[in-house]
Amino acid sequence: MKDKLLYAACLLAAWLVLANLSVILLVLPDEAEQGAIYRIIFFHVPAAWSAFLGFLLAALASVAYLVKRNLWFDALAVSVTEVGLVFSIVNLITGMIWGRIIWGIWWTWDARLTSMLVCALLYAGYLMLRRAVEEPAQRAKFSAVFSIFAFIDVPIVWFSIQWWRTQHPQPVFRGGGSMDPAMYKMMFANWVPLLLLFAVLSAVRLRQERARSEIDALRREAHAL
Amino acid sequence: MSSANFTFLVYGLTVAWLILFVYVALLAGRDRRLRREIEQLKQMLQQYKRS
Numbered sequence: 001m002k003d004k005l006l007y008a009a010c011l012l013a014a015w016l017v018l019a020n021l022s023v024i025l026l027v028l029p030d031e032a033e034q035g036a037i038y039r040i041i042f043f044h045v046p047a048a049w050s051a052f053l054g055f056l057l058a059a060l061a062s063v064a065y066l067v068k069r070n071l072w073f074d075a076l077a078v079s080v081t082e083v084g085l086v087f088s089i090v091n092l093i094t095g096m097i098w099g100r101i102i103w104g105i106w107w108t109w110d111a112r113l114t115s116m117l118v119c120a121l122l123y124a125g126y127l128m129l130r131r132a133v134e135e136p137a138q139r140a141k142f143s144a145v146f147s148i149f150a151f152i153d154v155p156i157v158w159f160s161i162q163w164w165r166t167q168h169p170q171p172v173f174r175g176g177g178s179m180d181p182a183m184y185k186m187m188f189a190n191w192v193p194l195l196l197l198f199a200v201l202s203a204v205r206l207r208q209e210r211a212r213s214e215i216d217a218l219r220r221e222a223h224a225l
Numbered sequence: 226m227s228s229a230n231f232t233f234l235v236y237g238l239t240v241a242w243l244i245l246f247v248y249v250a251l252l253a254g255r256d257r258r259l260r261r262e263i264e265q266l267k268q269m270l271q272q273y274k275r276s
Contacts, residue, residue, distance in 0.1 A: 034230075215266060
């Protein structure tokens with residue numbers, strides 16, 4: 001039943017992405033100054049939103065673990081962190097490709113780009129830390145504390161374009177930037193399939209964490225015999 | 226549609242989906258490995274209990 005639900009969500013996400021892509025590529029006009037490349041924003045921005053949502057969930061699950069000491073929260077935290085990291089890499093690389101055309105460079109050490117790179121490195125560090133600690137309860141405790149501290153970087157990334165003068169464009173929503181309503185709507189419309197994909201990948205990853213605990217339990221049983 | 230920077234748009238979209246597909250492939254591989262490990266451990270425990 002659960003598998004069928006996951007497949008259905010995948011199919012729905014694929015259908016929505018194809019429908020959105022047809023509008024993005026065939027209906028929406030080129031941006032006056034950027035030309036065709038601006039369309040990358042429909043994946044670049046929702047990928048960042050999905051990643052931040054994942055990191056927020058990870059921080060909340062980490063707090064819940066420290067309060068309740070229930071390993072399910074730790075499993076949830078690692079699942080959404082790993083998927084969030086993948087989405088943050090998508091955000092960074094699509095941003096670099098956009099920057100190569102618009103700025104003429106692949107990378108610049110401005111506040112938004114640097115803080116986002118630090119964010120991705122922090123969460124990659126979180127996943128590495130988990131591999132270094134064997135004992136499940138100790139691993140969960142260390143990881144939860146790390147995840148909560150790592151989350152401090154997320155608002156820094158979010159507000160960096162308002163706090164510092166950056167080469168990165170100003171926020172298109174409630175900021176110095178502006179966007180055509182059709183493009184604005186498409187940004188949210190394309191977030192829906194990416195969120196669905198995020199949920200499916202997180203659910204699969206969470207199931208793997210449960211399988212890992214089952215393996216740990218079977219190993220303990222084998223040692224006891 | 227302007228073709229001036231269309232090539233880089235294609236690169237961007239391709240790379241975005243490629244990253245996601247690679248991750249899905251890694252997840253699928255890990256899933257198979259975990260299932261195999263569970264089966265092996267269960268078989269091993271059953272053999273121990275029988276003997």
